[in-house]
Amino acid sequence: xxxxxxxxxxxxxxxxxxxxxxxxxxxxxxxxxxxxxxxxxxxxxxxxxxxxxxxxxxxxxxxxxxxxxxxxxxxxxxxxxxxxxxxxxxxxxxxxxxxxxxxxxxxxxxxxxxxxxxxxxxxxxxxxxxxxxxxxxxxxxxxxxxxxxxxxxxxxxxxxxxxxxxxxxxxxxxxxxxxxxxxxxxxxxxxxxxxxxxxxxxxxxxxxxxxxxxxxxxxxxxxxxxxxxxxxxxxxxxxxxxxxx
Amino acid sequence: xxxxxxxxxxxxxxxxxxxxxxxxxxxxxxxxxxxxxxxxxxxxxxxxxxxxxxxxxxxxxxxxxxxxxxxxxxxxxxxxxxxxxxxxxxxxxxxxxxxxxxxxxxxxxxxxxxxxxxxxxxxxxxxxxxxxxxxxxxxxxxxxxxxxxxxxxxxxxxxxxxxxxxxxxxxxxxxxxxxxxxxxxxxxxxxxxxxxxxxxxxxxxxxxxxxxxxxxxxxxxxxxxxxxxxxxxxxxxxxxxxxxxxxxxxxxxxxxxxxxxxxxxxxxxxxxxxxxxxxxxxxxxxxxxxxxxxxxxxxxxxxxxxxxxxxxxxxxxxxxxxxxxxxxxxxxxxxxxxxxxxxxxxxxxxxxxxxxxxxxxxxxxxxxxxxxxxxxxxxxxxxxxxxxxxxxxxxxxxxxxxxxxxxxxxxxxxxxxxxxxxxxxxxxxxxxxxxxxxxxxxxxxxxxxxxxxxxxxxxxxxxxxxxxxxxxxxxxxxxxxxxxxxxxxxxxxxxxxxxxxxxxxxxxxxxxxxxxxxxxxxxxx
Numbered sequence: 001x002x003x004x005x006x007x008x009x010x011x012x013x014x015x016x017x018x019x020x021x022x023x024x025x026x027x028x029x030x031x032x033x034x035x036x037x038x039x040x041x042x043x044x045x046x047x048x049x050x051x052x053x054x055x056x057x058x059x060x061x062x063x064x065x066x067x068x069x070x071x072x073x074x075x076x077x078x079x080x081x082x083x084x085x086x087x088x089x090x091x092x093x094x095x096x097x098x099x100x101x102x103x104x105x106x107x108x109x110x111x112x113x114x115x116x117x118x119x120x121x122x123x124x125x126x127x128x129x130x131x132x133x134x135x136x137x138x139x140x141x142x143x144x145x146x147x148x149x150x151x152x153x154x155x156x157x158x159x160x161x162x163x164x165x166x167x168x169x170x171x172x173x174x175x176x177x178x179x180x181x182x183x184x185x186x187x188x189x190x191x192x193x194x195x196x197x198x199x200x201x202x203x204x205x206x207x208x209x210x211x212x213x214x215x216x217x218x219x220x221x222x223x224x225x226x227x228x229x230x231x232x233x234x235x236x237x238x239x240x241x242x243x244x245x
Numbered sequence: 246x247x248x249x250x251x252x253x254x255x256x257x258x259x260x261x262x263x264x265x266x267x268x269x270x271x272x273x274x275x276x277x278x279x280x281x282x283x284x285x286x287x288x289x290x291x292x293x294x295x296x297x298x299x300x301x302x303x304x305x306x307x308x309x310x311x312x313x314x315x316x317x318x319x320x321x322x323x324x325x326x327x328x329x330x331x332x333x334x335x336x337x338x339x340x341x342x343x344x345x346x347x348x349x350x351x352x353x354x355x356x357x358x359x360x361x362x363x364x365x366x367x368x369x370x371x372x373x374x375x376x377x378x379x380x381x382x383x384x385x386x387x388x389x390x391x392x393x394x395x396x397x398x399x400x401x402x403x404x405x406x407x408x409x410x411x412x413x414x415x416x417x418x419x420x421x422x423x424x425x426x427x428x429x430x431x432x433x434x435x436x437x438x439x440x441x442x443x444x445x446x447x448x449x450x451x452x453x454x455x456x457x458x459x460x461x462x463x464x465x466x467x468x469x470x471x472x473x474x475x476x477x478x479x480x481x482x483x484x485x486x487x488x489x490x491x492x493x494x495x496x497x498x499x500x501x502x503x504x505x506x507x508x509x510x511x512x513x514x515x516x517x518x519x520x521x522x523x524x525x526x527x528x529x530x531x532x533x534x535x536x537x538x539x540x541x542x543x544x545x546x547x548x549x550x551x552x553x554x555x556x557x558x559x560x561x562x563x564x565x566x567x568x569x570x571x572x573x574x575x576x577x578x579x580x581x582x583x584x585x586x587x588x589x590x591x592x593x594x595x596x597x598x599x600x601x602x603x604x605x606x607x608x609x610x611x612x613x614x615x616x617x618x619x620x621x622x623x624x625x626x627x628x629x630x631x632x633x634x635x636x637x638x639x640x641x642x643x644x645x646x647x648x649x650x651x652x653x654x655x656x657x658x659x660x661x662x663x664x665x666x667x668x669x670x671x672x673x674x675x676x677x678x679x680x681x682x683x684x685x686x687x688x689x690x691x692x693x694x695x696x697x698x699x700x701x702x703x704x705x706x707x708x709x710x711x712x713x714x715x716x717x718x719x720x721x722x723x724x725x726x727x728x729x730x731x732x733x734x735x736x737x738x739x740x741x742x743x744x745x746x747x748x749x750x751x752x753x754x755x756x757x758x759x760x761x762x763x764x765x766x767x768x769x770x
Contacts, residue, residue: 048614050760051760051761069614072613072614073614081605082606083605085549085609087552091528092548095529096545098541099530099536099537100538100610101613102537102538109525
């Protein structure tokens, strides 16, 4: 994934002020940032969900905005805060996504069954996705993103509201996917997950990339959390404020 | 405290308009319509006084007043959707007593175009009462009009709140939506029957009805002034008690249901259900649909028309209106045939905000890069699975009730032409003017603020469609008997042409606007 000078304004405020980002193929890339840093906006522009005011986004060489069909074929996306077609059951939703991607029905059937089985969503479960728990929704969303075998996975907050067991499962699947040659970009503000998984990280604040590189070069001798707080410019409690607590 | 609620409402309205040119325009049109209603209503209600006709005054003030209260109850339910900008659930965490909350929400509901327009229109009643009965009658009527407005707002708020509460759990809601939509849709035909009855009855009987209505809470506030004019001042305190008791009762009911409304959705997750055999694809796609992108989209769309309560409510409302309205019309002696010209477009207008129903879920189609034309064609196909059989039934029912079974095929042609012309208008509109529906559990919440304006958009597309059907009407008129034979093929061809045109233009538009459409249909972003 290759981003150059992405800018997005919402009415008065500028959400993203010129993001440049190179995600090497085969990397496990973590996009870190506090709430409101512009992570979701950046990723939305990178996958073709939100038209940028300026800048370019390419996926494996294809421009997302001038050649969307080719780029979207190679792309799997798990958006955050976006509803799914949740009046379908899990199996129906997967079948829908598969056919929407132009896959053959037998392939869709086989892969959908496998995904439902591995993610422990139940192949014969007729519960509508609207009645799923938050963790199950994330898992079925991930399954939809994986179904067509994309080369690049873009995940927005994949570990938000997921219980530890499901999180471990998702981590395993993603690690296998990367070792099989895929590329993963995901946003998060959970340091432990990023430290454990990622080969590369970028730290975003106030709509711009502040620091990026391999995990080792960004972290140096300190913990990722210290680097993050320093880059973002957060304050540390001194003990004198909120004395009434 | 009450002031804070009113200011919050005004602030929300202003913020919704900020920096959105077309919303401002729609809002202005809504205000103009409100002014039109206010002025027209004022003149209408003042007319009996100007004409010095006391009998007419008694009838008009009582019956029209009752009509206003009833329309406050039903119009939001049926047409405009409930204004959810001050959703009680959002106040659940604040330390407010129930009394403060009710009075605040009540005051906020009074601030708005419909309330002000109603008040101004009903001032015409004060005019009439003052002219016929002097200053005293005018003052009493002024009080009555004020109370009448409070009654209107109390009725609409409390009943809607009660419905919304009863419908919180998804299963119950899905069932109740259907029943309610049916009930609401039946109102129109019933009204027609009443009107037909009224046309035959003599005025004395109408006066009797008015006399009775004037003692119910519906007519009591508006008939006070005329009681003074007629020299029955003793009736005023009695009617005051009736109205105040009604308002008090409604507010009490509202506060009772509000508590439950604030608790939000109790999601009764039903588990499992009967396991149906079959592969994922065969669970989604019907056997007779191709297993392609088109098939998947069509199947999903068809399931959504049935599974999503908002859409199902629309479908059921249409079915009831479409079948009963022409039937009722033909029973009263008119020809129901003309109604078909309205029903065809009405069927198409349900698709005017088809992408808005999806909300942010539409992102899945954007990410997959579905071509615009496939998207629109499959949506029409999914809708047609329900709509085409329904239209056939309507044509047959109307023909039979009308006593012209021979005209059924040609009427089917007219219906198809009108439906197709509707699609030609509605498909591009659904892309160009998609708007977000609120993310709430209330099936009647179709708009978040500025509801009048959005209802207007629907109305304009309806009008444009009717205009688009004119060629067929003219052809049918000119051809006379020959139309009976060629009506069906010509109408079908016209309809299919309209549909193809709409899908062509709309699909092209959608190809260029996918992210913009997604942003437009995503709530609160």
